[in-house]
Amino acid sequence: xxxxxxxxxxxxxxxxxxxxxxxxxxMNHEYMSWYRQDPxxxxxxxxxxxxxxxxxxxxxxxxxxxxxxxxxxxxxxLLSAAxxxxxxxxxxxxxxxxxxxxxxxxxxxxxxx
Amino acid sequence: xxEVEQDPGPFNVPEGATVAFNCTYSNSASQSFFWYxxxxxxxxxxLMSVYSSGNEDGxxxxxxxxxxxxxxxxxxxxxxSDSATYLCVVNFNNxxxxxxxxxxxxxx
Numbered sequence: 087x088x089x090x091x092x093x094x095x096x097x098x099x100x101x102x103x104x105x106x107x108x109x110x111x112x113m114n115h116e117y118m119s120w121y122r123q124d125p126x127x128x129x130x131x132x133x134x135x136x137x138x139x140x141x142x143x144x145x146x147x148x149x150x151x152x153x154x155x156x157x158x159x160x161x162x163x164l165l166s167a168a169x170x171x172x173x174x175x176x177x178x179x180x181x182x183x184x185x186x187x188x189x190x191x192x193x194x195x196x197x198x199x
Numbered sequence: 200x201x202e203v204e205q206d207p208g209p210f211n212v213p214e215g216a217t218v219a220f221n222c223t224y225s226n227s228a229s230q231s232f233f234w235y236x237x238x239x240x241x242x243x244x245x246l247m248s249v250y251s252s253g254n255e256d257g258x259x260x261x262x263x264x265x266x267x268x269x270x271x272x273x274x275x276x277x278x279x280s281d282s283a284t285y286l287c288v289v290n291f292n293n294x295x296x297x298x299x300x301x302x303x304x305x306x307x
Binding site for chain 1: 203207231233241242243244245248286293294295296297298299300
């Protein structure tokens with residue numbers, strides 16, 4: 087099993103550009119989430135999904151869209167990048183209700199200039 | 200006020216020391232609690248879940264006090280490999296809230 091994979095590992099965008107961060111898991115997990123991690127602030131939940139076709143907003147959803155058309159994939163779209171979105175983005179998955187452990191991908195380091 | 204607060208440290212301790220980290224949370228309806236470990240520039244990984252009765256995993260002991268909304272992690276006999284950032288995590292209805300982390304450095 088590859089676990090949770092994320093692409094790209096690094097990305098530089100100009101203000102106003104859009105892009106999609108990819109996330110995939112091969113563990114057949116129901117739940118998937120996107121977080122951003124900024125210095126001194128810990129990880130903050132952007133969006134999450136409890137199953138294919140179901141998504142919900144987390145703590146900091148503005149400026150981001152998600153979709154969950156399959157169990158395996160959970161892409162995060164930045165609609166119009168801003169310098170405030172410079173961060174490290176982590177995708178995570180867990181088995182489902184009652185499961186404790188979240189498995190994280192290796193992260194995407196995004197810089198918006 | 201942050202939903203999950205941790206002492207940021209850093210904690211610098213010698214090998215073999217015992218070190219304790221604390222965490223407080225603001226949502227009294229929170230349902231589950233965890234400690235994650237994050238190495239520098241890596242993804243977080245689950246260290247242990249935290250239960251009201253307290254739980255132990257080798258050198259690591261976690262405690263939860265729901266009345267005080269307080270979680271702790273105790274590491275005994277610290278090893279060099281314990282150097283990392285320890286994240287307190289609180290879950291309410293699938294919304295996982297992370298503390299900013301406590302950095303630990305164990306020195307020879």
